[in-house]
Amino acid sequence: MERFIQVVVDGVATGSIYGALALALVLIFRSTGIVNFAQGEMAMFSTFIAWGLYAGGVPLGLAVLTTLVLSFIAGLLIERGLIRRFEGGQELTLVIVTLGLFILLNSLAGWIWGFGTRSFPSLFGDGTFTLGGVRLSWESIGIVAVLLAVVGLLFLLFQRTKIGLAMRAAALNPESSGLVGVRVGRMLMLGWGLAAVLGALAGVLVAPRLFLDVNLMGSVLIYAFAAAALGGFDSPIGAVIGGWVIGVTENLAGTYVDFIGADLKILVPLVIIFVVLLVRPAGLFGTREVARV
């Protein structure tokens, strides 16, 4: 029983990381209708920057903060410089462009930092404590806390501030918002910037658990996709809950189903995506897409 609880708690922690990346995907999808395939690689790149700063002697906390700021700026620039031109265009074009960015960032990171693996320190140390006979790590608790804090902040931003209102308006109806004076382009840039920050956060949280290399986010991205699909691609709260469900399912399946083991855990999100899309294509919390003929 203790093992079961441990596996579940671990799953929630990992799931929170998936949720963070899924949130980034959702932010961009809601505002621009793009599924950003490069989200994971952007996060990996950010994590390498954090590692580079840390390895260069900057304290970990400061290194992460600097990385978040840099990621925000990079997100703005990517939207303005690269994506803007294709916005509102064909889906295929956008998929190809974000995939191009995916490959480009992956290889650039390999070029700059090499293809080897390195360890990344946890923000929360590696201490554990015992609660009711179950050993829990501070790291797991920390990750969940960070995610909850992020969700809270995002909620405040979108629901309680003028910028948030403008961002929602720009996402919902760009033309009308433009007419009432919302700078739609800036709002989209802001969305990409925030998504890049979320991705960077997911990266520095997941790196201590995996090992930092250029393929750090490859499978995490698939889990995040599954989380977003499960929760509904346009629902932030869905992304978080989806992340938890995926994280727990993955851990349980990896531990208790022999055939799956550690190697085939990646199949879990695939099956989940499949089932969700067949049974409830809009996801648990998403809005159904309605087409006008």
Added chain:
Amino acid sequence: MSERKLRLVGVGALVLLALLVPFLFGPYRVGQFTLVLAYAVAVLGLNLLVGYNGQISLGHGAFFALGAYTSALLIEKADLHYLLTLPIAGIVAFAVGFLFGVPALRLRGLYLALVTLGLAIALPQLIKRFDGLTEGTQGLTVEQPTSPSWLPFADDQFLYLLTLLVAAVMFVAAWSLMRSQVGRAVKAVRDGEIPASTLGINLASTKTRVFALSAGYAGVAGALYVFAIGFVAPEAFTVTVSLAFLAAIVVGGLATIVGAIFGALFIEFVPVYASDVNDALTGVIYGGVLILFMYLLPDGAVGLLRRIGRLVARRPAAPAEEAEKRPAVAPPEPGVPAGKA
């Protein structure tokens, strides 16, 4: 010279060049060109799906691998003649593509891209998991076809010409299919699902079949790859393969038949030269090219050639033809009722 004649001359020159390759180069080069032809078949298959039908698959490396392993296992473990494994590899990939397509194609474009990307990422692990059959990480060495004694060719020349013959059949088949009524239905689905369905085209079945067909092409290409390399291992089928195929159709030109050749040349030779400079350069070029082509040359190398051809023919672009060739701006094609005589 009219544009049509120019195109004929161009294709004729290409065929002639292709026939001359094994007699112009040494065995190593010829081997590379054999691989180009194998890739071209897979790229063509993917282009049928992406360019002509507007669906996005990021996992065609998986069907390529499936064909490769089917052929390798049949040759090595079942002692089948290698030529027989070619259609079997195609049929197996077609069948799996069909089964995969039935649920997947109820999904809209992006979701299909997600699921297939996941498939491509999971694939090497899957191959390793079934190591009883696939020999896992170790890989399988396969006996390569050799030139029969009654033919005056060296082994590498024979292998190249065999691959060329298969590729030619696949290309002609794709070309005539896309010109037929089926092809028009396929394109109509791409250009507007709702209008296409009101014209009586069954969306799900059209999409599933194109997906299966394109998987079948990848399967045949996988078998050709095994003939050319003589070895299969999970590391050869990472997600990079799928992404390279996608880069190839963008480079060659979406919704073109001949483009597959240019794309295949690109993905065979760029890594060869780029890895001399840096291991990461191939990826940088692929990524950069995907983005740059979307900016500057969305209709790829073939689109560029067409424009040059038009300049040479000294004729303003014929709008009707233009519209047919370019998926990005094409209005839904009217009047493609299924079953119309």
